[in-house]
Amino acid sequence: MLTIFFGDMENSVYNTAVYFKNTYEPEWFDSALAKQMVKDIDKSDVLSGECIQSPVLGQIPPERLSGGVKTLLLMLNEPDKIFNASTCGDNCAKWILKIAESKNLTINLRHLMDFGKDTKFTIVVGNGGEIVHSMKELIPVASEYLNKMKQE
Numbered sequence: 206m207l208t209i210f211f212g213d214m215e216n217s218v219y220n221t222a223v224y225f226k227n228t229y230e231p232e233w234f235d236s237a238l239a240k241q242m243v244k245d246i247d248k249s250d251v252l253s254g255e256c257i258q259s260p261v262l263g264q265i266p267p268e269r270l271s272g273g274v275k276t277l278l279l280m281l282n283e284p285d286k287i288f289n290a291s292t293c294g295d296n297c298a299k300w301i302l303k304i305a306e307s308k309n310l311t312i313n314l315r316h317l318m319d320f321g322k323d324t325k326f327t328i329v330v331g332n333g334g335e336i337v338h339s340m341k342e343l344i345p346v347a348s349e350y351l352n353k354m355k356q357e
Contacts, residue, residue, distance in 0.1 A: 207305035210287070210313050210331040211347050212354035217287040217313035218279070224288075225275040226268050231255050233282050234267065242281075242300050246274045273297040277304070284308045295319040302326055315354070317347045 210217070218224045231254025233239055240251045247270055250258040257265050267275075273293040277300050280288055290301060290312040298320045304310055311331065320326060320340055328337050332350045337343045 206309050206327065206329065207302065208309070208311040208329040208331045209290075209347075210311065211350035212315065212332070214287065214313045217289055219289045221276040221279055221288055221292045222272055225279055228283070229267060229275075229278065230282070231267075233278050236281070238281065238303070239278060242277050243270065243274055246277070246296055246300070247271050277301070280304050280310055280312065284310055287311050287313055289313050289315070290318065291315040293318070299324075314347075315351075317344065317351065 234243070234251045234254040243249050243251050243257065247257075248260055249270070252258050252264070255266060257267060257270060259265050259269075262269065273296065276288055276290060276292045277297055279286070280301065281304050290297070291314055293301070295318060298318050301310070301312065302320065302324070320343070322340055324340070325338055328343060329335070330337065330346050330350070333346075335346045337346060
């Protein structure tokens with residue numbers, strides 16, 4: 206189940222790059238899901254938990270992956286924490302939904318993420334408890350909370 210809190214949120218990890226750099230474990234790259242996310246988002250191959258083959262940068266350490274991939278890996282491996290998913294692009298949305306299929310996942314967003322016009326899902330909006338199943342339902346609810354954030 207995926208829960209999203211829109212706007213500023215206490216106890217969420219805002220700087221995911223610094224958090225990832227200081228907490229990731231090489232074993233995080235052993236799972237098929239982690240390898241698929243790295244391949245899809247960064248177009249790179251996991252050679253080991255300490256070496257990624259990038260088509261642009263060559264061999265790089267995991268710290269040089271994109272902010273989106275690092276945040277997804279944090280969500281996958283530390284589901285009890287709440288991460289700022291605004292470090293992710295819309296290309297990460299399907300992976301957030303995938304992670305939430307197998308575990309309860311709560312994320313923080315400071316923007317409206319596009320989960321796909323025709324994608325069906327169940328998302329709980331943590332701000333007010335609304336349950337939405339499509340972008341058509343999510344947009345007005347998210348907009349309300351994001352507009353409140355701008356006014357504060």
